[in-house]
Amino acid sequence: MERKKLGAQSIRFAHPPILLASANVVGKKEGEGPLASTFDLIGQDDKFGQNSWEKAESEMQKIALNTALTKAALSTSHLDYLLAGDLLNQCISSSFAARGQDIPFLGLYGACSTMGESLLMAAMLLDGGFGQYAAAVTSSHFCSAERQYRTPLQYGGQRTPTAQWTATAAGAVILGTEGEGPRVTGCTVGKIVDKGITDAANMGAAMAPAAYETLRTHFQDTGRSPSYYDLIVTGDLGKLGSEIVREFFHKDGVDLHHHHDCGLLLFDLEGQDVHCGGSGCGCAAAVLTGFLLDGIRRGKWKKILFCPTGALLSPTSTMQGESIPAICHAVSIEG
Amino acid sequence: MERKKLGAQSIRFAHPPILLASANVVGKKEGEGPLASTFDLIGQDDKFGQNSWEKAESEMQKIALNTALTKAALSTSHLDYLLAGDLLNQCISSSFAARGQDIPFLGLYGACSTMGESLLMAAMLLDGGFGQYAAAVTSSHFCSAERQYRTPLQYGGQRTPTAQWTATAAGAVILGTEGEGPRVTGCTVGKIVDKGITDAANMGAAMAPAAYETLRTHFQDTGRSPSYYDLIVTGDLGKLGSEIVREFFHKDGVDLHHHHDCGLLLFDLEGQDVHCGGSGCGCAAAVLTGFLLDGIRRGKWKKILFCPTGALLSPTSTMQGESIPAICHAVSIEG
Numbered sequence: 001m002e003r004k005k006l007g008a009q010s011i012r013f014a015h016p017p018i019l020l021a022s023a024n025v026v027g028k029k030e031g032e033g034p035l036a037s038t039f040d041l042i043g044q045d046d047k048f049g050q051n052s053w054e055k056a057e058s059e060m061q062k063i064a065l066n067t068a069l070t071k072a073a074l075s076t077s078h079l080d081y082l083l084a085g086d087l088l089n090q091c092i093s094s095s096f097a098a099r100g101q102d103i104p105f106l107g108l109y110g111a112c113s114t115m116g117e118s119l120l121m122a123a124m125l126l127d128g129g130f131g132q133y134a135a136a137v138t139s140s141h142f143c144s145a146e147r148q149y150r151t152p153l154q155y156g157g158q159r160t161p162t163a164q165w166t167a168t169a170a171g172a173v174i175l176g177t178e179g180e181g182p183r184v185t186g187c188t189v190g191k192i193v194d195k196g197i198t199d200a201a202n203m204g205a206a207m208a209p210a211a212y213e214t215l216r217t218h219f220q221d222t223g224r225s226p227s228y229y230d231l232i233v234t235g236d237l238g239k240l241g242s243e244i245v246r247e248f249f250h251k252d253g254v255d256l257h258h259h260h261d262c263g264l265l266l267f268d269l270e271g272q273d274v275h276c277g278g279s280g281c282g283c284a285a286a287v288l289t290g291f292l293l294d295g296i297r298r299g300k301w302k303k304i305l306f307c308p309t310g311a312l313l314s315p316t317s318t319m320q321g322e323s324i325p326a327i328c329h330a331v332s333i334e335g
Numbered sequence: 336m337e338r339k340k341l342g343a344q345s346i347r348f349a350h351p352p353i354l355l356a357s358a359n360v361v362g363k364k365e366g367e368g369p370l371a372s373t374f375d376l377i378g379q380d381d382k383f384g385q386n387s388w389e390k391a392e393s394e395m396q397k398i399a400l401n402t403a404l405t406k407a408a409l410s411t412s413h414l415d416y417l418l419a420g421d422l423l424n425q426c427i428s429s430s431f432a433a434r435g436q437d438i439p440f441l442g443l444y445g446a447c448s449t450m451g452e453s454l455l456m457a458a459m460l461l462d463g464g465f466g467q468y469a470a471a472v473t474s475s476h477f478c479s480a481e482r483q484y485r486t487p488l489q490y491g492g493q494r495t496p497t498a499q500w501t502a503t504a505a506g507a508v509i510l511g512t513e514g515e516g517p518r519v520t521g522c523t524v525g526k527i528v529d530k531g532i533t534d535a536a537n538m539g540a541a542m543a544p545a546a547y548e549t550l551r552t553h554f555q556d557t558g559r560s561p562s563y564y565d566l567i568v569t570g571d572l573g574k575l576g577s578e579i580v581r582e583f584f585h586k587d588g589v590d591l592h593h594h595h596d597c598g599l600l601l602f603d604l605e606g607q608d609v610h611c612g613g614s615g616c617g618c619a620a621a622v623l624t625g626f627l628l629d630g631i632r633r634g635k636w637k638k639i640l641f642c643p644t645g646a647l648l649s650p651t652s653t654m655q656g657e658s659i660p661a662i663c664h665a666v667s668i669e670g
Contacts, residue, residue: 107443
């Protein structure tokens, strides 16, 4: 059997799966941001025709998946696997979206790292010989997340300067073993890192050490320097978390000048009042499935390292005074 | 590349991963049940030295994983992947248990089907050539689940006749590409099935159609009849759900006389006041890692089809009047 493991935590795919198509659906606010032209559908009332925010979020996943399938000229019956997850308790956005779609389903939980986790696991299943087509889908919704994690929207709570704005967004990618498109050439599976941050309104700081560890391990495992990539994109560390990661690398004598962050790309930080930037599973998903993959397809970048980060806390763990475990997975995508 | 996919939803592993070791940890009530002799550790106060039930559940996962590693004469540093999930919001039992263990982590959510999902994904990663060792871990805790899904324990709510008892239990298996032990020879990845059951106190009925669909597909995909297996074990349909599955097969003219259910095996239904039986991710996990794998190792059975079932609801979806999506994954284990 071909050796696919590189170093401690990384994989080089023997037959890199192809990103055949991608699609996204976002809310009104996201559609007013700088990436507006990269979205397939911008909702006008964040309800998407449903009578609850939770159902709206499921609907966004369904639309994203079916739009991506249409672009790939495939139907749900072609899919060997659907890998999906979200932020809601018991991941109901994903399981209710998958209900009635008739696709073998594998539910994931990686908080805001889910687009990375689902993408690398889908790639592993295809490269491992377990099927021909797989979909990776994730979502978040400002309204469903805000009332679950923080306070009812009607309460009008003041946001702290380090807070991020949960994106109302869903993204879907279709991977195949054959066809045309960018390829998933490798990945680094993250470990849980917890440096003792207990402030649930400062998730950038909680997740930055996980991003640093995964990136450092990726470069070590693959023998690559950051300059191998045209763009290194974390998601969603936001403003503060991104500064921390660059500072960590600066201390190592490594310049991460071509680093960007999905949380900073999705919104206009000055004009849209989102404090430290965007967050939520849908943030990295919407940026990947639009801006990033479009850029690779158009030749703007050849090699991207996509590194979504997740804060694995819950309101219960926060109320019990626990610090925030975080994770980051890195996925190499090459045009 | 070798063809590993069988039919619509099934896999035959090219190099069947080996179940090198397994371990479990259960609460006091589970330790008073019929499977007492098959548990590695029976807790006396369900707290396992912690000051909250959530932390106790994490502690149980840690003990189960480390006991299994010790039995396999391995350490955490040998593990290429840890695949884990649980029932708590944002799966905190698993991520807090993995914190500090320094293992590449992939979080899953499959409700009570998680032992099946983690086991089949771990087997796929090893058979796919992505590593040498992987661990699959899951847990549930009566007290953390009860207050999250239903009412505070102190409330003393009356249980309905169809209710099941969430097991206080954790199970861990260590899979390897080489060594001695039972093998994971194949699997069937389930689809989400929802037949409209809205009663969250009748999860057996909600999950039974998913178990039936996965089993039927497994036999169709593999060309096997139920008699290929010495034992077919669902988990955790309980009394009512098990009857429904056998009735479905009876209507098809198929006799499932050697079917059993983890929810019925874990407790003494008459003597332990658990109504329809056990449930929770830890139920199937504790039965697999003790009774079932011990039985295969001792030659009691040669071939088992392990089919944990999950009800993918949340308290929010129930309060919004939604029916219960369910899933079942089947894993073939051969001695």
